[in-house]
Amino acid sequence: MSPLQLGLIVLGVVVVAAVLLYNRWVTSRLQPRRARPAPADGTEDRAQEAAAVAQALHDRLEPVLGDDTGAGEPPLAVSGSRQSPATALPLLDPQLDAIAQLTADTMVSGDAVLAALPGTRRIGSKPFFIEGQNLATQAWEFPRSGQRYTCLRAGIQLANRMGPLNEIEFSEFVVKLQAFADALQLAADFPDMMQEVARARELDQFAGAHDAQLSFTVRATRAAWSPGYLTQHAARQGFVVGALPGRMVLPAAQPGAAAVLVLQFETQAALSEDPDQAALRDFSITLDVPHVARAERPFVRMREAALALAASMEGSVTDDGGQPLGKDAMDRIGADLEVLYDALEARQLPAGAPLTRRLFS
Known part of the structure; x- marks a missing residue:
């Protein structure tokens, strides 16, 4: 074999090897980067364990402000906080809700209130809530079994990201709440619809400008x-x-x-x-x-x-x-x-x- 032939063979081998290495490099560059294995000292394991604990804590404490899942007792103000119902803060606030007062000639039991609650937590796109003033503590709370209440109140939210409360939603609120009041023999005192709708529009304008x-x-x-x-x-x-x-x-x-x-x-x-x-x-x-x-x-x-x-x-x-x-x-x-x-x-x-x-x- 002549030196020229030997040189060509060597050159060919080098070229083939270079092409293979280049293809391998390009392939590795195109593959997604992967997570690195955990260090031998367990540092990564400890970090992942800490993250898991933090997530478990987060899931346990994250507030839930209610949904539209249907029947049942309205959610607590901060249901994920594991507060007992007796210490839960009321949601209703005149700044954000149109509130109707419900009064009775005698005490109303929590069991009766729970049985008469409407089967939804929403009217249109707006949540609504019912609270009672506990006879023993005089604190406003969500109705609870075994408790008695001197009076109750209900409210529908004036605005959210779905827009302001409108006349149709307010009217449906009145109808649902009147049926609830009639079932418990309560006297219902509703706010003026046009005034509340106007408040809702003003609040919605503020929210839209500051979201x-x-x-x-x-x-x-x-x-x-x-x-x-x-x-x-x-x-x-x-x-x-x-x-x-x-x-x-x-x-x-x-x-x-x-x-x-x-x-x-x-x-x-x-x-x-x-x-x-x-x-x-x-x-x-x-x-x-x-x-x-x-x-x-x-x-x-x-x-x-x-x-x-x-x-x-x-x-x-x-x-x-x-x-x-x-x-x-x-x-x-x-x-x-x-x-x-x-x-x-x-x-x-x-x-x-x-x-x-x-x-x-």
Whole structure:
């Protein structure tokens, strides 16, 4: 074999090897990044255990402000807080509700009230609630079995994110409540419909002008991420796995408060049979401003979390439209939020308060 032939063979082997290595490198670059194995010292295990404990605590304490699931006793003011019904704070408030007074000639038993309650917690798009003044404690509470009440009251919410209370909803409230009062032989005193509808429209206008739901998007600038890779990095920023697939939350410091931030990624990827092969190119971090107390510093934490995750995962922070968000843009958003917080507090509806969360729901 001549030196030329030998050289060509060697060159061919080198070229083939180079092509194979290049293809392997390209393939590895295109595969989603995976979560790293836990360190031998158990640090990652301890972090995951702490996250699991935090999530369990969050699930146990997260408030539930009611739903439209149908019959039964109206929910407690903060049902997830594990308060006993006797200590639960009433939901009704003149600032947010149109309230009707219900009086009786004699005491009314809690069992009778519970039996006569309407079979829904909503009228149209508005929740309504019934409370009684406990004979023994003189405190307003949701009706309870075995208790007696001197008088009762009912209210329907004036406004929420579905809009203001209208004449049809108010009329249906009157009809339902009158049937409830007749069943218990109560005298019902209703507020003026036109006055309450006008209050509802004014409150809705205020809410519409002071509502804010912010969202940052973190987009991959190089390789995609697997759900496990994203979850691992988000856990280091304090996020814990949420109740829904593709959702993580940053719990609040105050027990029973709403999550400070919500991290959301594609549900289909979260439910993939092989999560290591599922590819994510972006995820969002959302702040529902009226639901989170100002003291939690939610926007500062949102900004820090988004930038930290973008740096550690080789991504960039953008708005919903894909436009990069720089320091100046984030500073302007932060300044605007301070003005919004001031306006909510001036209206006695501070961010994160139960009434505020009801209004912006």
